[in-house]
Amino acid sequence: MIEIKNLHKSYQMGSNALHVLKGIDFSVKEGELVAIMGSSGSGKSTLLNILGMLDVADEGEYLLDGMPIKNLNETKAANYRNKFLGFIFQSFNLINYKTALENVALPLYYQRINRKKRQEKALKYLEQVGLKEWSHHLPSELSGGQKQRVAIARAMVTEPKVLLADELTGALDSTTSYEVMGLIQKINDKGNTILVVTHEDDIAHMCKRIVHLRDGVIVKDEKVKQVRAAEYVQ
Amino acid sequence: MFSRDTWREIFDTLNKNKLRTFLSGFTVALGILIFVGLVGMTNGLQNTFEYYFSQDATNILYLFPGRTTKPYKGYKSQRRIEFENDDLKDIRENFAMFIDYVSPMIQRGALVKYREESNNYTTIGVDWGQQFAEKTIMMKGRYINQEDVKNKTRYAVIGRLVEQDLFGTKNAMGKYIDVGNSVFKVIGVFQDEGGDREERQIFIPYTTRQLIEKNTDKVDRIVVGFKPELGYVGAMALQRNLNKFLKDKKFISPEDQNGIFIRNIADQLKQNQDFARVLMIIAALVAFGTIIAGIIGISNIMVYVVKERTKEIGIRKAIGATPRTVIGNILLESIFITTLSGFSGMIAGIALLSSLGDKLMDDYFILNPGINTGLAISATIVLIFFGSLAGYLPAKKAAQIKPIEALND
Numbered sequence: 001m002i003e004i005k006n007l008h009k010s011y012q013m014g015s016n017a018l019h020v021l022k023g024i025d026f027s028v029k030e031g032e033l034v035a036i037m038g039s040s041g042s043g044k045s046t047l048l049n050i051l052g053m054l055d056v057a058d059e060g061e062y063l064l065d066g067m068p069i070k071n072l073n074e075t076k077a078a079n080y081r082n083k084f085l086g087f088i089f090q091s092f093n094l095i096n097y098k099t100a101l102e103n104v105a106l107p108l109y110y111q112r113i114n115r116k117k118r119q120e121k122a123l124k125y126l127e128q129v130g131l132k133e134w135s136h137h138l139p140s141e142l143s144g145g146q147k148q149r150v151a152i153a154r155a156m157v158t159e160p161k162v163l164l165a166d167e168l169t170g171a172l173d174s175t176t177s178y179e180v181m182g183l184i185q186k187i188n189d190k191g192n193t194i195l196v197v198t199h200e201d202d203i204a205h206m207c208k209r210i211v212h213l214r215d216g217v218i219v220k221d222e223k224v225k226q227v228r229a230a231e232y233v234q
Numbered sequence: 235m236f237s238r239d240t241w242r243e244i245f246d247t248l249n250k251n252k253l254r255t256f257l258s259g260f261t262v263a264l265g266i267l268i269f270v271g272l273v274g275m276t277n278g279l280q281n282t283f284e285y286y287f288s289q290d291a292t293n294i295l296y297l298f299p300g301r302t303t304k305p306y307k308g309y310k311s312q313r314r315i316e317f318e319n320d321d322l323k324d325i326r327e328n329f330a331m332f333i334d335y336v337s338p339m340i341q342r343g344a345l346v347k348y349r350e351e352s353n354n355y356t357t358i359g360v361d362w363g364q365q366f367a368e369k370t371i372m373m374k375g376r377y378i379n380q381e382d383v384k385n386k387t388r389y390a391v392i393g394r395l396v397e398q399d400l401f402g403t404k405n406a407m408g409k410y411i412d413v414g415n416s417v418f419k420v421i422g423v424f425q426d427e428g429g430d431r432e433e434r435q436i437f438i439p440y441t442t443r444q445l446i447e448k449n450t451d452k453v454d455r456i457v458v459g460f461k462p463e464l465g466y467v468g469a470m471a472l473q474r475n476l477n478k479f480l481k482d483k484k485f486i487s488p489e490d491q492n493g494i495f496i497r498n499i500a501d502q503l504k505q506n507q508d509f510a511r512v513l514m515i516i517a518a519l520v521a522f523g524t525i526i527a528g529i530i531g532i533s534n535i536m537v538y539v540v541k542e543r544t545k546e547i548g549i550r551k552a553i554g555a556t557p558r559t560v561i562g563n564i565l566l567e568s569i570f571i572t573t574l575s576g577f578s579g580m581i582a583g584i585a586l587l588s589s590l591g592d593k594l595m596d597d598y599f600i601l602n603p604g605i606n607t608g609l610a611i612s613a614t615i616v617l618i619f620f621g622s623l624a625g626y627l628p629a630k631k632a633a634q635i636k637p638i639e640a641l642n643d
Binding site: 004041049052054055074077078079080082083087089091093094095097102106107109110111112114154158 | 239242246247250251351424545546548549550551552553554555556557560633634636637638641
């Protein structure tokens with residue numbers, strides 16, 4: 001599903017160049033649930049941003065579902081993001097003046113799907129994350145866990161090839177974190193490919209594979225025995 | 235770009251950000267309202283100027299006799315100068331090329347009676363030309379003519395209000411009235427836009443007035459109506475020459491400023507017009523400043539709005555909005571709100587002006603304030619254009635930021 005070869009990325013900091021990714025080789029098959037781990041500054045977020053076409057690499061190859069991702073202009077990148085990828089952010093990034101339902105339906109607006117269909121589909125995904133009754137509430141009326149579930153529904157609504165989650169539990173307490181991870185596992189069980197960036201060990205072990213990043217290179221890439229989040233949630 | 239869905243999204247955004255929508259709309263509406271108001275008031279002021287100065291003819295010189303302050307050619311100073319019929323004749327003959335008419339004015343108050351009604355009025359002995367000098371409009375009958383002057387007839391032309399006072403609803407034409415113990419026949423009734431005071435005057439032939447006053451040949455003042463083709467410069471030259479001619483004739487020192495006074499309406503009119511023009515320029519500057527202030531105001535708000543929405547733009551881009559859609563929506567939002575509020579402000583301003591009419595005439599000298607619709611619309615469009623531009627530039631910049639940077643803000 002994802003194939004990366006010799007990926008490099010540096011940031012220009014005044015006169016110094018900060019080399020963040022120093023040759024990453026990495027691939028993800030369909031249906032995998034991968035955690036990318038590393039301390040801050042290890043380059044894990046940069047990697048995710050490049051995978052998410054939110055940022056571009058200086059060097060290297062990136063194939064998404066066999067399609068080379070390079071020389072994208074803004075418009076094309078936006079279309080690819082919309083069609084192939086779903087994002088989940090640490091800070092939820094919901095639009096605060098739109099209701100849960102409108103937030104979930106927004107990616108479909110950019111696919112030019114008509115309003116009625118958008119709302120039907122959005123409601124379906126809200127139901128899947130257990131928030132059907134909250135569809136007409138604003139983000140400010142939802143708890144952190146609920147907000148993140150709305151964000152997950154929004155990421156899922158376009159039926160993307162890959163879900164990218166950046167510290168999705170970073171702003172949540174541990175109980176809520178496990179609930180959200182349970183949801184992620186359930187989505188993965190249905191065959192969705194998911195990448196999770198985290199620095200928390202317990203979250204990483206709820207995935208099926210952990211990739212350790214340090215100073216811009218992959219230092220360890222191991223399959224792990226998945227811990228089911230349901231075990232923690234009583 | 236103009237689908238129903240786009241508009242629904244735009245209305246939704248505007249509706250859910252009421253304060254922001256209100257602020258930007260209010261700025262534009264207020265800017266246009268003030269602009270329309272200012273320009274309208276200035277136009278009203280100019281209308282007043284025109285109103286006052288169009289009542290009497292402007293191609294007129296008034297000559298007043300004075301008292302000398304310098305001895306000259308054997309005459310002492312402090313000598314009273316008087317005009318006589320002879321002077322009228324001399325002016326007519328010597329300046330025939332430049333003037334249309336010359337009329338003396340002999341003004342006397344008189345008790346006027348008709349049967350039981352009586353009142354004090356101003357009577358003015360005149361020649362036929364006076365009708366043109368004061369733009370007197372005849373309602374009934376005729377004005378004093380050359381024959382009347384020649385034959386010293388006892389004819390009177392009375393003002394509308396004189397007729398109303400003395401005759402009530404009855405017709406004064408052909409009736410005889412007692413003017414200061416002389417009987418005059420009413421041969422005409424006039425109206426004048428100069429107001430009540432002017433409509434309470436009575437015109438009689440000046441020769442008749444002189445006859446009553448022991449057949450004198452003195453006149454109070456002389457009105458010279460010159461040819462309009464002379465223009466401002468010609469009028470000034472005529473004034474100088476008349477001054478010189480009369481001083482010469484009456485043995486007044488050329489340096490003596492008080493022997494003869496000449497009031498030039500054209501000169502006064504020009505001064506007033508210059509004043510009005512300066513006023514107009516100041517008002518135009520203020521109005522221009524208002525538009526600029528409006529543009530700056532709306533620009534600030536738009537910059538702030540887009541800044542505030544940077545994160546939202548990042549989110550929208552992350553979930554698949556193209557830069558074009560992002561910019562397009564922000565632009566349509568700002569065009570929509572500025573157009574709506576701009577034209578509301580304009581219509582409110584025009585409505586305000588037209589409701590004023592002559593209400594401000596007495597206290598503020600503003601008559602029928604109004605604005606050229608084309609100008610109002612142009613100003614509105616300018617503000618809409620710059621308001622949209624002010625929205626477009628930061629939106630374009632925001633749309634070009636990588637979504638990840640916008641999200642990190």
